[in-house]
Amino acid sequence: MKGLGDHLIVEFYGCNKEVINNEVLIENILIKAAKVAKATIIDYKFHKFSPHGVSGAIIIAESHFTIHTWPEYGYCAVDIFTCGDLINSSIALNIIKEGIEADYMSAIKMVRGLIDLPDDQIRHKPEGS
Amino acid sequence: MKGLGDHLIVEFYGCNKEVINNEVLIENILIKAAKVAKATIIDYKFHKFSPHGVSGAIIIAESHFTIHTWPEYGYCAVDIFTCGDLINSSIALNIIKEGIEADYMSAIKMVRGLIDLPDDQIRHKPEGS
Numbered sequence: 586m587k588g589l590g591d592h593l594i595v596e597f598y599g600c601n602k603e604v605i606n607n608e609v610l611i612e613n614i615l616i617k618a619a620k621v622a623k624a625t626i627i628d629y630k631f632h633k634f635s636p637h638g639v640s641g642a643i644i645i646a647e648s649h650f651t652i653h654t655w656p657e658y659g660y661c662a663v664d665i666f667t668c669g670d671l672i673n674s675s676i677a678l679n680i681i682k683e684g685i686e687a688d689y690m691s692a693i694k695m696v697r698g699l700i701d702l703p704d705d706q707i708r709h710k711p712e713g714s
Numbered sequence: 715m716k717g718l719g720d721h722l723i724v725e726f727y728g729c730n731k732e733v734i735n736n737e738v739l740i741e742n743i744l745i746k747a748a749k750v751a752k753a754t755i756i757d758y759k760f761h762k763f764s765p766h767g768v769s770g771a772i773i774i775a776e777s778h779f780t781i782h783t784w785p786e787y788g789y790c791a792v793d794i795f796t797c798g799d800l801i802n803s804s805i806a807l808n809i810i811k812e813g814i815e816a817d818y819m820s821a822i823k824m825v826r827g828l829i830d831l832p833d834d835q836i837r838h839k840p841e842g843s
Contacts, residue, residue: 589784590791594721596827630757632773642771642778644761649769653777653795655718655827662719662826664793666782697791698725698784 589698590648590668595678597661599688606656608633611641614684619643619650622677624667647672652681661685666697718827719777719797724807726790728817735785737762740770743813748772748779751806753796776801781810790814795826 604610612631619626624645631641637657643650648666655661663681665674682690733739741760748755753774760770766786772779777795784790792810794803811819 589787589789590782592723592791594723594824594826627761627769628759630759630771630773632756634775640756640773640777642759642773642780644759644769644771646763648782648791649771649780651771651778651780651795653719653797658718658827658829660718660827660829662721662777662795664795666780666791666793668782695723697723698787698789700787700789 586699586701588696589700590666590696591674592695592697593663593665593674593678593692594695595663595665595681595690595692597663597682597685597687597690598659600654600659600661601686602656602659605639605654605659605661605685606637608639608641610684611639611652611654614681615641615643615650615652617684618677618680619645621680622673624650624672624677650677654685661687715828715830717825718829719795719825720803721824721826722792722794722803722807722821723824724792724794724810724819724821726792726811726814726816726819727788729783729788729790730815731785731788734768734783734788734790734814735766737768739813740768740781740783743810744770744772744779744781746813747806747809748774750809751802753779753801753806779806783814790816
């Protein structure tokens, strides 16, 4: 059995508090991660909270990247949800980890949409829109 | 120990294939779910794929809602990531389940951002922007 999507659920601790409170930097890091991982970006939105924290979502043809930052705790929650076999999530994670200067990272990979069909019958979303 | 966010990871099977292939309906259902759950919507984006499937993300002051649909399998992946104690995720889930006419639903709740501080020192993102 195979799933329709792979979902990486990532916790980053010990991040650079100034970086993860900066909307422009966070947006740049996530967009770079998505592009280098070969994701096809459809649209994205980032938001700076007052007094601190940034949230962002990138919709990709292969599902999504999201980030939420808590600068006061040096913590970021990142999710990378992909379908198909073309996205290199590991390289995306490394780009994010370096960009936010995280000391620690933990990641859980979940299979989403477990379908009881042979592999060759599982179709993925197209890369384009 | 308490976490900074609650993350509901939800699988819907046996959905109405026409509904989950309709971008407008999916957007309306998710927006309604977020509003009824008392989430503060910051921005959102939904996208219809060709030949089928819809993806969407709502950034809320309290984190995010996302959805990805596979009409060909009657399957939807939904994530509801919230912080603070004000959001009623259960009511949001029920609105989505009814809207997409899902036969089956499974949900896992993860605590994100486990922080070793007493409860009263954990601050949540403000409700506004």
